[in-house]
Amino acid sequence: MIDPRPALAFLALSLCWTCAALAQPEPIFASISATLETENVDIDPDDPAIWINAANPEKSRVIGTDKDVGLVVFDLDGKIVQRLNDGRLNNVDIRQDVTLGDETLSLVAASRRNDDTIVLYTVDKTGTLTQVTPFAFPGAPRKIDDDIYGIGLYHDASARRLFVIASFKTGEIMQWEITSNAGQLSLAFTRELAVPTQPEGVVADDELAFIYVGEEDGGLWRFAAAPDADTSGHLVDKVGSACLPEDDLEGLAVVKGADNSGYILASAQGVNRYVLYARQPDAHGNQPCYGSFNSSPAPPIRSRRLTASTSPHQLSRKPSLRA
DSSP states (O other): OOOSHHHHHHHHHHHHHHHHHHHOOSOEEEEEEOOEEOOOOSSOEEEEEEEOOSSSGGGOEEEEEETTTEEEEEOTTSOEEEEEOOSOEEEEEEEEEEEETTEEEEEEEEEETTTTEEEEEEEOTTSOEEEEEEEEEESSSSOOSSOEEEEEEEEETTTTEEEEEEEETTSEEEEEEEEEETTEEEEEEEEEEEOSSOEEEEEEETTTTEEEEEETTTEEEEEEOSTTSOOOOEEEEETTSSSOOSSOEEEEEEEEOGGGOEEEEEEEGGGTEEEEEESSOOTTSOOOEEEEEEEESOOOTTOSSOEEOSOGGGSOSOOOOOO
């Protein structure tokens, strides 16, 4: 059974931040207790995504990258149930039950630094990952001077279109559409975005059609997600602010509430905190920071474990739990 205490703790914090949003005082800073650690991975865990078993939630899976090895899949007790030694997979994302062509599937995408490619897996009803054939696709339509890094998926459900967004250390960000022809997947380049310096975390808000990118030393950026939209970005918050006092800005997630309410969650690695911003931009396009929290007791930096502080049902498909 899923422990309800993390969800209740997060709900209590959410109520505080909802009240704060009305008056917009100074950001609130809090601590919550971690309730679970996974088994150790081999080298360096970085970015997880959650596959939710709708029929049997306690059988859901956490899919994490072990940066120099591949993917590691955990059950909700933190036990390793699958290893995929497929190279230097840096970031990972998932979308479930998407229709491509005549097929409905759950798809995992990861960024592979060995060869600057995007690799794809399907997830079956037991939460087991299998490589797609072909497995690896170029991350950019041209040669980029540094590694592929972050990755995110964007699903436009009304148009039945699925996109993958890959960031490179140079600041260049590539958006591709994933298409299917007779069951075989392929990628079609749609457009290029950019931030001034090295980004990593990428997450899309499917319902509100935004892409968020974490520029590690710069700040949190928002872009319109449609492939034909303006490519200019909006800086939501910058490193050096009250909520992001130090670099690095790392993983990102969307915390979804009713009626498109919720938060954008960002991991501020320099201060070992998770920062919450309004999910809905206001009339001026701004998304205030409501505050941040840490997970106590905090694991050491570069720990070889993932730490869970919230129920997976509180987050979208891609939370970042990196310390």
